[in-house]
Amino acid sequence: MQHLLVTGGSGFIGSDFIRFQLSTYPNLKVTNLDKLTYAGNPENLIAWENEPRYQHVKGDILDRQCIVDILMSGVDAVINFAAETHVDRSILDSGPFVQTNVVGTQVLLDATREAKISRYVQISTDEVYGSLGDEGAFTENTPLAPNSPYAASKTAADLLVRSYIHTFDFPGLVTRCSNNYGPHQFPEKVIPLFLNHAMNDRPLPLYGKGDNVRDWIFVRDHSRAIDAVLRQGKTGEIYNIGGQCELTNLELAHQLLDSLEKPHDLIQFVEDRPGHDLRYAIDCSKIQNDLNWYPETSFDKGIKETIEWYQSHTDWIKRIENGEYRNYYQQQYGTRLNS
Numbered sequence: 001m002q003h004l005l006v007t008g009g010s011g012f013i014g015s016d017f018i019r020f021q022l023s024t025y026p027n028l029k030v031t032n033l034d035k036l037t038y039a040g041n042p043e044n045l046i047a048w049e050n051e052p053r054y055q056h057v058k059g060d061i062l063d064r065q066c067i068v069d070i071l072m073s074g075v076d077a078v079i080n081f082a083a084e085t086h087v088d089r090s091i092l093d094s095g096p097f098v099q100t101n102v103v104g105t106q107v108l109l110d111a112t113r114e115a116k117i118s119r120y121v122q123i124s125t126d127e128v129y130g131s132l133g134d135e136g137a138f139t140e141n142t143p144l145a146p147n148s149p150y151a152a153s154k155t156a157a158d159l160l161v162r163s164y165i166h167t168f169d170f171p172g173l174v175t176r177c178s179n180n181y182g183p184h185q186f187p188e189k190v191i192p193l194f195l196n197h198a199m200n201d202r203p204l205p206l207y208g209k210g211d212n213v214r215d216w217i218f219v220r221d222h223s224r225a226i227d228a229v230l231r232q233g234k235t236g237e238i239y240n241i242g243g244q245c246e247l248t249n250l251e252l253a254h255q256l257l258d259s260l261e262k263p264h265d266l267i268q269f270v271e272d273r274p275g276h277d278l279r280y281a282i283d284c285s286k287i288q289n290d291l292n293w294y295p296e297t298s299f300d301k302g303i304k305e306t307i308e309w310y311q312s313h314t315d316w317i318k319r320i321e322n323g324e325y326r327n328y329y330q331q332q333y334g335t336r337l338n339s
Helices: 012-024 042-048 064-071 087-092 095-114 149-168 190-199 219-232 249-259 285-291 299-311 314-321 325-338
Strands: 002-007 028-034 054-058 077-080 120-125 172-177 179-181 204-207 213-218 238-241 246-248 267-270
Touching: 002 012, 002 064, 012 028, 012 042, 012 219, 028 064, 042 054, 064 095, 077 095, 077 219, 087 095, 087 149, 095 120, 095 149, 120 149, 120 219, 149 172, 172 219, 179 219, 179 299, 190 204, 190 249, 190 299, 190 314, 204 249, 213 219, 213 249, 213 299, 219 238, 219 285, 238 285, 246 249, 249 267, 249 299, 299 314
Parallel strands: 002 028, 002 077, 028 054, 077 120, 120 172, 172 238, 179 213, 204 267
Antiparallel strands: 213 246
């Protein structure tokens, strides 16, 4: 039985990856190491809590001994999702981003080396490349030019992985993905934020003129891409992952409002974010050619599924807004949270 250590697996993308792994590979075991910070929601994996092939360990990737103990139990591969990810929060206070995203990655790399694990996948972001103009797309060879403290911390982590690959012959790979959307995404992110506000007839706060462009990918397509890299990717390589769906933020807001049959005048333009990147776009021809991965979910199909999920999970949103979700696991499972 293959055994994966997934760090940060209670977050949006990590939890989707775990659900995909457990449902796709019946002979696979997953250990999820998650500190359960504000964006780590144990409800994202509540359906798998009684599955013998799944274990949650409440812990920090800064805790090397905790990681080594898990790795020495027979782990075959490490997939590192653990990160502080919200750009606005990094502008207010970059400290937690440096600690988790940079120092945490260094600790995890050292522990993985010590345990002689044969596969390590670092989950990164297209934001490490900076901002594009009106044309072109990021390739794996695009120079790194991060423009926010969050992006800089992810860039530093990527470079640490690169250095370990070249210095220690470390079995690492890096994936860099465009903006994700789908069920279970934390409500501070733009799509669930806009959906939640629109469903409750509240203003949608849109930065600047709404002309910033993002490339959107459905989260399950991202999970499939990471799976392809994990199982088929070449050690030492970087793989860009994109949804091939570029929208301005204004176009996105209009489409969400139209889907909910809400008026466009709910849009409220607000002061732009400092250092706001104009455009991201991913050239994912490398992963398509080398690993035969392609995004399968159109934006129309994916956003329909996403909207339906949020409409049927308003209690989930409320528990996050009032903070109850942070106590939910303890109330349901007692001390099992710390197992």
